[in-house]
Amino acid sequence: MKTGSIAVLRALLRLAAILLITLVLRSSPALAADTRPPVQVGFDGAFGATGTITSEAIKYGIDMAIDEINAAGGVLGGRRIELVVKDNRANPARGKANMQDFAAMPEVVAVFGGAFSTVMLESLGVAHEARINLLLPWSSADELIDNGRQPNYAFRIGIHDDLSALAMLSRAREHGYKRIGLMVANSGWGRSNMSAFERHLKKMPDMKVVGIDWHNAGTTSLIDKYDRLQQAGAQAIILVMTGRELGPLLREVGERLAVNSTPAVLPLLTHGGGVVGWRLFDAHSAVLKRIDLCAAQSFSLFRLPPSKGEAIVAKARKAYGIDLYKDYDGPVGFANAYDLMHILARAIDLAGSAERSKVRDALENVRNYDGLMRRYARPFEPGRHEAASLAQIVFTRFRADGVLVPADGAGASRHPPLSRQR
Template identity: 45%
Template sequence: MDPWTFPVPRQGRRRFHAALLAALGAAPFMALGRGEAQRPVQLGIDAEFGLQNSTSAQAVELGAKIAVDQINAAGGVLGGRPLQIVTRDHRSIPARGIRNLEAFIAMPDLVAVFGGRFSPVIIEQLPLLRRAELPFLAVWSAADAIVDNGATPNYAFRLSLRDSLAMPFMMRRAGQRGFAKVGLLLTNTAWGRSNRAAMERYSATHAHPQVVGTAWYNWQERSLVEQYRRLTQAGAQAVLLVANDDEAAVLVREMAALPQAQRVPILSHWGVTGGKFFDEVGPLLREVDLSVIQTFSFFQARRAPLERFMATARKFGVRRIEDIASPVGVAHAYDMTHILAKAINLAGSTERARVRDALEKVPAHDGLVRDYRPPFTATRHEALTSAELLMARYREDGVLVPESAAR
């Protein structure tokens, strides 16, 4: 008998030959599939890691790490490929952010980039993101123009606060507290201008509270007291502050040195929570009435999602929710990473355009911040709404808690 001849029954020969050909033909693809399954799918984080006293980039990374650990423990994406985080530091400098994006774009297995706290950096990056067709996931930055960028298709998605929600909410909160006149103290950046525009849109349809003036300051100014005085002398009974942690600390120290009668409440945007603001001001914060807008508080989280989060967070040194610095950055990045993983599986590919399209089609995700149904659509690249907003305050131990719990 020919050694290559097998005694296969006539009625089974066709079936046998088909199976043999399929097996021989599939062999190299099966080997390729195993290699493919071992290669990580990368997600980038471009943020202000090297900025002195900043905690926002580290918060975004922590949230993503906790989610990635959970996703990989459940089998990864695309039938077995693990997710891998790659970080780059722009130190809040737009030129560095652009160079970082160029490096991310060149990585063939990288599907998306998460951004950090600084809207001005991201706005400068938008043209490159558009040309490269790289999905960008905003999990802290709030300037409206990041998502409202005029691009079609739009590669920017946000799971974060936006200024057109933040400023109206702070204006309403000021009115609820009985302040008929307010002043705006704004950073002279795209972020500050975004908030000024949001205030103007709100005031066009709301007579109260009245805005008596806007004062501007430059990044890293060493004194803000003169801008603050101009607003109070114009009649402001409260000041709406758009600042990061360092400038806010300067203002609090200067306000605490004023006579008590000259101190008015501060309602702050959330940039102050992205660094070591409390460490900078310490006991002086007792002398100033300061509240800060948030989209989420671990103290108000739903029990089941919080338990899932904490079960993994303990691996990363988080023993209690009080241990979490910059809580919104952690929570937003955690939810967005899970949504991205679902989009990758829905796309069935790491091709960036297909992942972008799939982000608009993820049907639901029961997350830490909220139950998203759906997270995004073709006409809505914003995952959060005004329903998630709250005001928070620092306790005497430096922990940020909902305003109602701080009293």
């Protein structure tokens, strides 16, 4: 064969090899994954809100789940998941605008909300108009899920107001506190809680509310409201307030204790969102060591088997430099977001598509996910977009080192007291 013919043959063989490789890549989703756009997930947090680190906790939970999902091959045969983050600064109008931005991004299949129900309530309508899945790891207003929309694009994994109200009233009752005072935020979240209290109290005729005091966001003095309820005969006070208002109340009770070491201090029961993620212990450790403050939460690391709990704590410490036992005053937001992201990934694969409506339908059909918080036989189904149950609620209180542990002490001895130095 002539030299020229050999060169032509070699060129044709090279071209054939290139074409063969191209055909293989195009026919294999796993090999072609890098050429396809990632499936995007949004998160609208309140990073700019003063005093709270709830959004950081949620983001770390989403991040860890995404890292695990991508390391295992992503979704849909190799597509990676990518997180897109926005900051609503706990401002409802900004949250609504952020949701509009997410809705306009075609690759965003779902948006995680932050801890503030007032923001999420404003975003809810936009999410449904755009038919984009709204995933709620923490915000608890009942109306977010009981929204009357069909199909419903909102899904929640954290405890909601109806559950927490029942849990707090039941705990007060079990401890013999039949005369209750209520201190409630004057907001959509507060009104959601108040409606839940009223529903459950109708079934508890032996319980009496001696007074209800409403307060506005950012109130810096609440001791007069506390005193009124105490004078009305309250045996315990149930709080529906964020850490922004609970902090000043703790300061004022602490000042009273500093002057008089033996005043009568009422037991306090609070929604977990009022305690978790606000670093209250750092500023109010003296008073928290002397009063009975219990918070209703959906999760505690101390309820996990030791091997599982220590594994997730070690992984978060290595990946993000955080200590889940203390850095977020309880890892509720982290755990909620972590489990919800894994459930979303399973729904995307079950749908066989990143199309929003198909993923919505698939979220109602995910089965048997063994999550961080618990095993979910079926997290969601048609007519039930609430994954939490009353049985999983745990009441926690601050230990002497500031770590939130189960109030009944279960599992708390597994982890020694910590230094609060950061």
